[in-house]
Amino acid sequence: MNEKTRFMLALITPAALVLILFQVVPILTGADASFRDWTLHDPKRTWVGFANYLHVLRDAEFRDIVLPNTFGFMIATVACSLVLGLAIALMLNNRFPGRWLVQSFVLLPLMVAPVIAAIMIRWMFNDQFGVVNAALEGLGLAPISWLTQRWTTFAVILLTDVWLWTPWFALILLAGLQSLPPEPFEAARIDAASAWRTFRYITLPMLRPVMVVCIVIRAIDAFRTFDIVWTISGGGPARATELFSIYAYVEAFQFLNLARGSAAAVIGAIVIVVFALLLYRVLNRFVEVSK
Amino acid sequence: MTDIAAAPARSVGFFFALAPRGKAVFFALAATAVCLLFAFPVFWLILTSLRTGTGVYYVHRGTEFTTDNFHEVLSQEIVLRALFNSFMISTLATVLSLGVTATSGYMLSRFKGPIPNAWFSLIYIFRCVPYVAWVLPLYFVTQKLHIFDSYWGLLLPHIAVHICFFSWIMKGFFDGIDPSMEYAAMIDGCSRWGAFWRVAMPAAVPGLTALAILCWLYTWNEFLFALILTAHETPILTVVMAQFVHELGMEWHLMSATAVIALVPALIVTLFGQRYVIRGLRI
Amino acid sequence: MADIVLSNVHKVYGHVVAVTDINLAIKDREFVVLVGPSGCGKSTTLRMIAGLEEISAGTIAIGGRVVNHLQPKDRDIAMVFQNYALYRHMSVRDNLAFGLRNRRVPADEIAAAVSRAARILSIEPLLDRRPHQLSGGQQQRVALGRCIVRNPKVFLFDEPLSNLDAQLRAQMRLELKELRLRVPTTSIFVTHDQTEAMTLGDRIVVMKDGVVQQVGTPLELYRKPANRFVASFIGSPSMNFITLRVSADGEHFALACHGWQFRLPARRFPHLGSHVGRSISVGVRPQHVRLGAPVNDDQIALNGAVTVTEQLGDEQLLAVRLGDGEIRIAGADPDLSLPTGTQIEAAIATDHLHFFDELEQI
Numbered sequence: 001m002n003e004k005t006r007f008m009l010a011l012i013t014p015a016a017l018v019l020i021l022f023q024v025v026p027i028l029t030g031a032d033a034s035f036r037d038w039t040l041h042d043p044k045r046t047w048v049g050f051a052n053y054l055h056v057l058r059d060a061e062f063r064d065i066v067l068p069n070t071f072g073f074m075i076a077t078v079a080c081s082l083v084l085g086l087a088i089a090l091m092l093n094n095r096f097p098g099r100w101l102v103q104s105f106v107l108l109p110l111m112v113a114p115v116i117a118a119i120m121i122r123w124m125f126n127d128q129f130g131v132v133n134a135a136l137e138g139l140g141l142a143p144i145s146w147l148t149q150r151w152t153t154f155a156v157i158l159l160t161d162v163w164l165w166t167p168w169f170a171l172i173l174l175a176g177l178q179s180l181p182p183e184p185f186e187a188a189r190i191d192a193a194s195a196w197r198t199f200r201y202i203t204l205p206m207l208r209p210v211m212v213v214c215i216v217i218r219a220i221d222a223f224r225t226f227d228i229v230w231t232i233s234g235g236g237p238a239r240a241t242e243l244f245s246i247y248a249y250v251e252a253f254q255f256l257n258l259a260r261g262s263a264a265a266v267i268g269a270i271v272i273v274v275f276a277l278l279l280y281r282v283l284n285r286f287v288e289v290s291k
Numbered sequence: 292m293t294d295i296a297a298a299p300a301r302s303v304g305f306f307f308a309l310a311p312r313g314k315a316v317f318f319a320l321a322a323t324a325v326c327l328l329f330a331f332p333v334f335w336l337i338l339t340s341l342r343t344g345t346g347v348y349y350v351h352r353g354t355e356f357t358t359d360n361f362h363e364v365l366s367q368e369i370v371l372r373a374l375f376n377s378f379m380i381s382t383l384a385t386v387l388s389l390g391v392t393a394t395s396g397y398m399l400s401r402f403k404g405p406i407p408n409a410w411f412s413l414i415y416i417f418r419c420v421p422y423v424a425w426v427l428p429l430y431f432v433t434q435k436l437h438i439f440d441s442y443w444g445l446l447l448p449h450i451a452v453h454i455c456f457f458s459w460i461m462k463g464f465f466d467g468i469d470p471s472m473e474y475a476a477m478i479d480g481c482s483r484w485g486a487f488w489r490v491a492m493p494a495a496v497p498g499l500t501a502l503a504i505l506c507w508l509y510t511w512n513e514f515l516f517a518l519i520l521t522a523h524e525t526p527i528l529t530v531v532m533a534q535f536v537h538e539l540g541m542e543w544h545l546m547s548a549t550a551v552i553a554l555v556p557a558l559i560v561t562l563f564g565q566r567y568v569i570r571g572l573r574i
Numbered sequence: 575m576a577d578i579v580l581s582n583v584h585k586v587y588g589h590v591v592a593v594t595d596i597n598l599a600i601k602d603r604e605f606v607v608l609v610g611p612s613g614c615g616k617s618t619t620l621r622m623i624a625g626l627e628e629i630s631a632g633t634i635a636i637g638g639r640v641v642n643h644l645q646p647k648d649r650d651i652a653m654v655f656q657n658y659a660l661y662r663h664m665s666v667r668d669n670l671a672f673g674l675r676n677r678r679v680p681a682d683e684i685a686a687a688v689s690r691a692a693r694i695l696s697i698e699p700l701l702d703r704r705p706h707q708l709s710g711g712q713q714q715r716v717a718l719g720r721c722i723v724r725n726p727k728v729f730l731f732d733e734p735l736s737n738l739d740a741q742l743r744a745q746m747r748l749e750l751k752e753l754r755l756r757v758p759t760t761s762i763f764v765t766h767d768q769t770e771a772m773t774l775g776d777r778i779v780v781m782k783d784g785v786v787q788q789v790g791t792p793l794e795l796y797r798k799p800a801n802r803f804v805a806s807f808i809g810s811p812s813m814n815f816i817t818l819r820v821s822a823d824g825e826h827f828a829l830a831c832h833g834w835q836f837r838l839p840a841r842r843f844p845h846l847g848s849h850v851g852r853s854i855s856v857g858v859r860p861q862h863v864r865l866g867a868p869v870n871d872d873q874i875a876l877n878g879a880v881t882v883t884e885q886l887g888d889e890q891l892l893a894v895r896l897g898d899g900e901i902r903i904a905g906a907d908p909d910l911s912l913p914t915g916t917q918i919e920a921a922i923a924t925d926h927l928h929f930f931d932e933l934e935q936i
Contacts (some may be wrong), residue, residue, distance in 0.1 A: 007483045011398040015391045015454045022451040030428035095319045097480030111561040115529045116550045120332040183659030190648035191673035205663040227514040240306040245423040265424035285511040
């Protein structure tokens with residue numbers, strides 16, 4: 001082992017140690033636990049093979065509610081934040097008076113903890129005293145009991161996530177926009193391209209590599225959402241808004257069945273890794289074409 | 292052949308067709324809408340925290356303002372402890388993570404071959420694994436190591452996450468720094484470690500500052516690890532707030548006050564550090 | 575008719591004046607080159623004609639129509655950029671067709687125009703490729719194709735050859751001239767390279783610091799530069815300048831500096847009269863200094879010591895110490911051996927002398 005190799009390993013040794021102890025080992029422990037019968041009140045830990053997995057996969061709650069919830073939520077939040085973020089980035093790409101002010105406001109959600117954002121928006125949608133219902137009443141409409149029905153609760157959760165993540169998209173897309181060369185746009189002006197055609201045929205294709213990366217990263221993170229759902233609805237009403245990370249937590253810490261919780265978590269992990277790879281490959285085809 | 296040049300450009304386009312005046316109005320409206328959308332929840336939160344207990348039910352109609360909520364919240368021991376703990380954890384995690392991810396990113400940047408590839412793949416895979424999959428068993432790992440519900444029990448897992456998140460960004464920074472300076476240092480008698488510490492790290496300071504700010508904010512706002520890995524010994528602010536939501540029920544004035552208190556350090560760090568983040572990430 | 579007229583055109587950026595009072599009349603189908611060092615305002619002027627920059631003052635008219643407030647797309651122009659500005663995610667065919675599609679031209683006409691342009695530029699086999707798959711020269715041809723496909727009144731070129739290597743540049747210059755024969759169109763070409771200017775332009779506009787220095791045919795600029803800047807800018811290797819003091823000497827004017835003096839008949843150079851007693855700058859091109867003694871009365875002699883030589887194969891370039899300064903001589907016999915210090919004698923025909931006071935040609 002030569003000096004260079006030793007140096008390389010020395011550089012990553014502390015990181016590797018921490019990673020192994022606090023990520024690899026837990027994941028392996030969790031995977032192991034998922035194959036055992038391990039409840040917190042009855043820690044026998046006998047090997048049961050795939051029983052836990054089958055239980056989760058057969059659980060109607062998981063199949064019919066949690067998985068569709070998670071995918072639906074992921075698609076909805078990524079789509080909304082992408083479109084809004086792009087619109088804001090396009091706007092901020094122009095110089096107009098007060099631009100710095102708008103930029104500061106756009107940065108606001110980035111410093112707010114998801115938990116706090118969930119609290120703020122949950123308070124706004126409080127059915128008795130929330131400002132949204134007060135506004136509805138003011139307009140002569142009936143107040144809505146937001147957090148007692150599945151879809152309205154979802155709307156609130158979606159709104160929170162979009163509020164939190166649109167600025168992230170906006171900033172990254174703005175940086176992307178600003179790094180585009182100006183000459184093709186000048187050529188497009190001479191080529192009589194309207195604002196819309198310029199956007200569709202020139203701006204968008206050139207932005208695609210950045211957008212692809214953003215979409216993949218955000219999709220993976222959206223899949224794992226826990227904080228805001230937990231704070232806004234706890235997965236309710238009656239477990240109707242559970243995402244898979246909440247499901248796993250509930251199994252492990254409320255039903256005290258760590259094994260099933262781990263099995264659910266592992267299933268989710270596999271799903272997301274596979275999905276991420278597929279998504280990356282599909283979107284990458286677009287990037288190849290537009291390079 | 293028809294005279295193509297004579298074909299009029301019929302699609303005039305929305306923007307170009309607008310008179311400069313129209314454009315300005317459009318921008319003003321859009322800008323206002325954006326500002327309102329992002330600022331309103333925060334504004335509402337602050338307003339709620341300034342209302343009395345009964346006033347909170349008519350936040351938009353009440354006229355009284357009070358700072359009593361803050362007094363009451365800050366007099367609770369758990370809040371004070373949580374405030375202190377969160378601050379310590381964020382700061383310590385940032386300092387430790389920076390050191391560990393800097394070396395990791397440097398290795399990924401300067402070297403090629405099987406070892407860096409393996410490290411890169413490892414980090415990438417574990418970045419994708421959802422937290423829940425390993426936080427649950429972390430509960431047991433930390434208990435076994437007797438660090439559950441303590442500083443180290445939170446710090447080390449956080450550092451593990453930071454390694455996955457921030458090594459790439461560190462790699463990017465070091466990619467942008469010319470390695471010739473380090474070669475020159477080594478020719479001048481520096482060891483590889485010396486070249487790293489005395490040449491590469493100082494050059495990466497803008498990037499490190501940016502990352503420190505992002506890391507601090509991320510840890511300050513983090514929830515899931517704090518929820519699972521702490522109990523009564525080490526209260527953490529985000530968990531305390533979530534608990535208030537479920538326990539305090541109607542006492543939104545106290546809730547809001549706690550939330551505002553949690554927001555203030557994040558605001559200060561962001562406002563102060565915005566410049567450095569932008570400068571650092573330009574690399 | 576696609577003539578271009580610039581009248582009193584100014585361009586100001588805040589407090590910085592980029593272009594001052596340009597007046598130009600470009601004839602239909604003329605190929606005019608704007609040339610000058612970086613920052614002289616040539617690109618700015620071109621972009622004002624294109625409509626990519628606002629005109630601070632003055633008017634620009636294309637084909638008799640004032641275009642100051644027209645969008646670039648309405649000015650009936652086409653432009654080639656320095657870095658080609660091809661749409662990198664579109665195929666070559668789509669790059670060529672984009673402008674026509676935006677103008678809602680029928681698809682069959684677009685196809686005809688595209689294949690005609692591709693044929694003229696010999697890029698037919700490349701139509702389905704993407705820009706990043708093409709070489710620099712091929713990309714440049716696609717950029718040219720984008721110009722000719724719409725048959726506009728004016729072609730504008732913004733330093734299109736600057737990104738190519740020397741050999742490719744020479745080849746593209748030839749192709750541009752051939753293109754001119756097949757598609758004769760009013761053209762304005764911006765470059766900082768005087769060789770490109772001389773070889774391509776019907777007329778050349780030399781600019782410096784936002785001001786037009788001289789407008790003329792290549793030969794006019796070469797033989798009768800209006801001022802020292804144009805004289806030194808045009809021609810390679812560039813003109814020699816020596817400062818000499820003028821004094822009257824009977825029917826002659828005597829010009830002298832440390833190490834060199836000669837007389838010129840007053841009758842043939844009357845304009846020197848007003849500069850008697852003062853110093854002027856005398857310019858002579860290295861190509862006009864011939865080694866050897868003067869052969870007749872219309873030549874003056876020059877003596878100096880060789881400092882360095884540069885062997886070019888078919889000629890040698892010499893640097894010769896003359897008094898306190900140095901002049902360069904071109905066209906020396908490549909077989910001559912001239913080690914440092916060799917005293918040489920050279921002759922210059924008086925017709926080839928240029929006289930300048932501070933700025934202007936006298």
